[in-house]
Structures are given as C-alpha cells and as structure tokens.
Amino acid sequence: MALHLAVANRKGGVGKSTVSVMLAHSFSVWGGKRVLVVDIDSQCNASIILLGGRGWREARDGRKTISDYFIDSFKTPHTVPGNYLAVEVGDVTCSAGRRPKLDLLPGSLLIDEVQGDLFLDLASGSSGKNLIIDLSRRLGMLLRRWDSEYDVVIMDCAPGLSFVTHAAIAIADRVIVPFRPDYVSLMAIDRISLVAEGVTNLDELSAVPFARRRYVCLPNFVRGRGAERLLIEEVGITHPIMDMQLSHRDGIANAFEWSPEARTIDAKYGDGVQDLRRLHDEIARTVANNLTRAMGHTDDTHRALSA
Ligand SMILES: Nc1ncnc2c1ncn2[C@@H]1O[C@H](COP(=O)(O)OP(=O)(O)O)[C@@H](O)[C@H]1O
Numbered sequence: 001m002a003l004h005l006a007v008a009n010r011k012g013g014v015g016k017s018t019v020s021v022m023l024a025h026s027f028s029v030w031g032g033k034r035v036l037v038v039d040i041d042s043q044c045n046a047s048i049i050l051l052g053g054r055g056w057r058e059a060r061d062g063r064k065t066i067s068d069y070f071i072d073s074f075k076t077p078h079t080v081p082g083n084y085l086a087v088e089v090g091d092v093t094c095s096a097g098r099r100p101k102l103d104l105l106p107g108s109l110l111i112d113e114v115q116g117d118l119f120l121d122l123a124s125g126s127s128g129k130n131l132i133i134d135l136s137r138r139l140g141m142l143l144r145r146w147d148s149e150y151d152v153v154i155m156d157c158a159p160g161l162s163f164v165t166h167a168a169i170a171i172a173d174r175v176i177v178p179f180r181p182d183y184v185s186l187m188a189i190d191r192i193s194l195v196a197e198g199v200t201n202l203d204e205l206s207a208v209p210f211a212r213r214r215y216v217c218l219p220n221f222v223r224g225r226g227a228e229r230l231l232i233e234e235v236g237i238t239h240p241i242m243d244m245q246l247s248h249r250d251g252i253a254n255a256f257e258w259s260p261e262a263r264t265i266d267a268k269y270g271d272g273v274q275d276l277r278r279l280h281d282e283i284a285r286t287v288a289n290n291l292t293r294a295m296g297h298t299d300d301t302h303r304a305l306s307a
C-alpha cells in the first residue's frame with residue numbers, strides 16, 4: 001500500500017504546490033521511492049511545474065488529466081488508471097543522471113465543473129441521502145487505485161474544500177498544512193484541521209492528542225522576524241507544527257521554474273536545498289512506519305530500504 005500524503009490548506013498562495021513538488025523531487029531522488037503526484041487543483045500549478053507548459057498541453061490533448069480519469073471511471077468500471085498518467089516528469093535527475101520514478105496525474109482546468117456534473121449525475125439516480133459522502137467516497141476509491149504501483153502518492157489539494165479535496169484528506173495517512181505566519185492564516189489552519197480530524201469545533205479538536213492527529217502544520221515564507229515566531233508559537237498551542245520551517249528563499253521559489261534540461265536537485269534548488277533536505281528528512285521520519293508498510297510488497301524496495 002502506498003503512503004498517501006495530502007498537502008492542503010483552505011488558503012491559496014501558502015506553498016501547497018511548492019511543498020508537493022519539493023516532496024516529490026526529494027522522495028523520488030533522495031529516497032529512491034516510486035512517487036506519484038496527483039494534481040487536484042484547477043490552477044494546475046503542480047502540473048505546469050512538473051511538465052512544463054508544452055508537456056501539460058500534450059497531456060490535456062492526450063486526455064491524461066484527473067478530469068478525464070474521473071469522467072471515464074464514472075462511466076465505466078473498466079478504466080486503466082495508468083493510462084491517465086504522465087510518466088517520468090519533473091526536471092531533476094538522480095546523481096547518476098537517471099530519471100527518478102516520478103509520475104503525475106495531471107490537473108485539469110475543468111475539475112470544479114466536472115465535480116459538479118458528477119454530483120448531479122449521482123443525484124439523479126439516488127434517493128438523495130448521503131450524496132456528498134457517497135461522492136467523496138467514490139472519488140477517494142479512485143484516488144487509491146495506484147496503491148500497489150507507488151510507494152508515495154502526494155496529493156496537491158485545491159484551496160477550497162471541493163469533493164476531491166475532501167476525498168484526498170479523508171484517504172491521506174498524513175495531511176501537511178503549509179501556512180504563512182501572519183494573522184490572516186490562522187483561521188484557515190483551524191478550518192482545515194477540523195476537516196482532517198473529522199470534528200466540528202476546536203473544543204472537540206483539543207480532545208485529540210497531538211500525537212494522534214493526522215495533520216501537521218508547516219510554517220513557510222519564514223524570514224526570521226520576532227512577530228513570526230510569536231505567531232508560530234500561537235499556532236502551536238492548538239495545532240501540531242513541524243520542527244523545521246521553510247524560509248523565504250529564491251531557491252525555494254525555483255521549485256516553480258521548469259527547465260527543459262534536467263539538472264541535479266542541488267542545481268535546481270540552489271540556496272533552498274538545505275530546507276528541502278530538512279523537509280524530506282522530517283516527513284520521512286514521521287511516516288517511517290507507513291513507508292515500511294508501503295514498501296513491504298516487493299523484494300527490490302525491501303532491499304532499497306535496508307541499504
Ligand atoms: N519558501 C518560499 N520562498 C519563496 N517563494 C515561495 C516559497 N514558498 C512558495 N513560494 C512562492 O509563492 C507562490 C505561491 O506558492 P504556491 O506553492 O503556488 O502556493 P499554493 O499552492 O498554496 O497556492 C509561488 O510563486 C511560489 O514560488
């Protein structure tokens with residue numbers, strides 16, 4: 001079974017796509033894992049970053065997008081999930097110059113409309129009870145169909161709480177919540193945390209010990225100012241926070257720069273590579289048990305783990 005990571009926050013511009021791509025590069029290149037990125041956001045930033053503009057257009061022309069996958073799967077039970085993936089994506093290489101095993105279910109500009117259509121289709125053939133739960137569950141099952149082919153599935157969620165985003169959060173082993181340390185961001189963290197834990201208010205949330213929570217908050221855009229530190233501490237009273245923080249750096253912004261020439265991960269991330277190393281190591285440590293389970297199904301991956 002693959003480890004499923006959702007990168008989510010109700011706010012846009014907090015670094016969800018950046019963190020998704022950083023995790024994808026580091027787990028596939030440094031960790032030697034088989035990684036799939038699922039682009040859930042209609043802004044499709046992860047797809048554009050991993051495929052480049054032309055590659056993304058080709059994927060859409062070839063009906064390799066999350067919308068095509070959902071539409072076809074609702075019409076027929078016989079879809080082949082692998083047919084909807086763009087393979088060996090991204091612009092980084094392993095140290096030996098090999099391509100990492102990094103694939104993508106490309107995003108779609110139409111995913112919001114498609115979800116509305118799927119909902120209406122479902123509504124027309126049902127008694128109307130539990131429709132939302134039904135749709136989210138079906139989408140969640142479709143998102144799990146790569147379980148045996150990948151070690152890590154990273155889902156870059158949309159800022160709003162769409163059906164697919166709900167489904168991704170529901171099936172995730174861990175939900176990573178990047179946030180900007182400013183006051184506007186606080187409320188967005190509260191809301192995503194309730195969804196991740198399936199509770200209705202912060203009182204109920206406080207009854208769930210930090211160690212049992214599926215989500216963890218990741219401070220991003222940190223410039224080292226005192227006010228930020230206070231705010232991060234304030235978030236930490238209510239929510240679990242990662243030990244590491246992502247600084248505001250040009251090298252991290254480079255995650256968004258697509259280069260037609262593949263390069264090493266160090267060359268791509270420049271002054272952000274240490275942040276990337278810390279991000280990878282901390283997430284890998286916290287999901288170590290799930291990863292061992294995820295990779296327990298082939299001899300090759302067993303050998304890679306114990307190497
Ligand atoms: N730590 C960082 N340092 C510098 N720029 C960053 C950092 N994190 C994200 N960015 C930039 O901020 C913008 C928004 O990030 P993005 O990942 O698209 O957020 P989201 O997916 O939450 O909307 C992008 O231009 C990205 O390059």
Ligand SMILES: [Mg+2]
Nearest residue numbers: 016017041045
């Ligand atoms: Mg995004």
